[in-house]
Amino acid sequence: HENADGKYEAQVFYVDAQGQNKFVKKAFIDYTAPKPSADLTITKSESDGTFTITAKNLQGFDGYKEVKIPFWSHANGMKDIIWYTPTRQADGSYTVTAKASDHENADGKYEAQVFYVDANGQNKFVKKAFIDYKNQSRPTASLLIQNNNKDTGTFDVIIKDVYSPKGVRTVQVPTWSDKDGQDDIRWYEATRQANG
Template identity: 30%
Template sequence: MVASETEAKVISEDAEAADQSKHGATGGGTGVTDRVTDVYLGSNGFNIQYNQPIADGAKIMFAVWSDKNGQDDLIWYTADSHGKTTAKYTGSYGKYHIHTYQNLNGKMTGLNGTSIIVPEPSAKVTIAKASETSYKVTVSDVPVYISSVQLPTWTQANDQDDLIWYKTTKDSNTTYSAIISVAEHNLESGRYNVHVYGTSAVTNALTGLAGTHFEADYHFGDVAVDATLAKDGIDLTMPSDVSKGMAVYHAVWSAENDQDDIVWYKADPSGHTKANYTGSYGTYLVHTYGVVHGQMVGLNATSVLVPKPEVKANITKESATTYKVTITDVPIYIDDIQVPTWTEANGQDDLQWYKAEKAADG
């Protein structure tokens, strides 16, 4: 097989088939060293590898074109010193042809003809409940030439008024995932439509890969809100997918004297919010609301007990002249302990306030 580098056509399909039979080059790639040319699908094009020794002064060249419209997209590529190159996709799926030539002193000699299939893109989709308010969408078997995946998602109710294009995280070469929260969709229950689109290096365009749906069953109370005592207030914790997905407010007040000390706190997007103590011990009530279509919708109701402080004190003799006072069961909201001390004789003429040191265990 002999051809000029400037010719628009290359060897015939019959010659290609003969070379494949002779050299066993089918484009699948097995790593066997007697194969002339291996071709693999890559993220940005075909990875082509010439496997035989390269003669001194010779260049290895590849003619690459798709089956579509003859050879109108034929491009010549020159291999590097290791016989490697990457040939770009030219906009078509289906069969691509790769013919290998040696260029020695301007003389082109055909060495091998092979082909590879670029399949139409598709993917598999699985959806699992990740929490009471979120679902994990996993997209697998994504072709290597898909560089990113997006998930347009909307609820069946009210058409596509809540359509969101979710970006995914690439978990492996062929797997992508994203978390979908009902908070992003006005806490709606019922059918959620999920379509899968990928950006293809073959066509340089967004293309559909799959479509599916799942059923959400959100109810009041599914948004878990935890209230715990802290040094400087009540720590309120809730799922961050909800606090990020919508405006959330906590109404907090003590049971003493009804709601005379009620304070509204806007939840932090992280899901963590601090509510102040308001001067009372006993039960504090926490009601949580989300803003849906401009209206406050109840999400959760909980409470927390702030007990009156009761501590234990133990005194041990340390030496002939000193005693150690140990105070235990100190509530977390007590941040300083002092021990006023005096002798029985002469009233409080020797009164001293000793400042206690906080031990590691509180």
């Protein structure tokens, strides 16, 4: 009955010897269809740059065609949204693995939602979940300029906490003056110190 909320009515008839329906009695009941619900979780592997999104304990999905999970990074304002079709597991849950690289490797908050597609092909929202992510595959370092000597025209460029997932062979420091753009750019190779 299209899962309609509200009052339902039943009646009982008997069919007499001439084949006529004869009314006997009626009864009523109020009904509220269960609202769709699910548990939605996101786990991450920052070292692999992946997210595992799981929807389980699905309730009220009567007559659904499929489950969809849109996923995106807040940093990109939904322009990287992908509508995943998760795989149904033996326990009735649905799981999909997303890659940060498919979402521009953005740092920050990511959002997943779970929808079901009803018999008419309409997407019906059920729940949302969030997770924070820091891209571990991006090279990082801190940069500091000190010992600025105006008399000699020299300064020291200190690079610390250098990290690259593929290792570091050399560190190069391009340097130029603001005047006339980068016409005086010079690439210096930094010298590794005892403290790293």
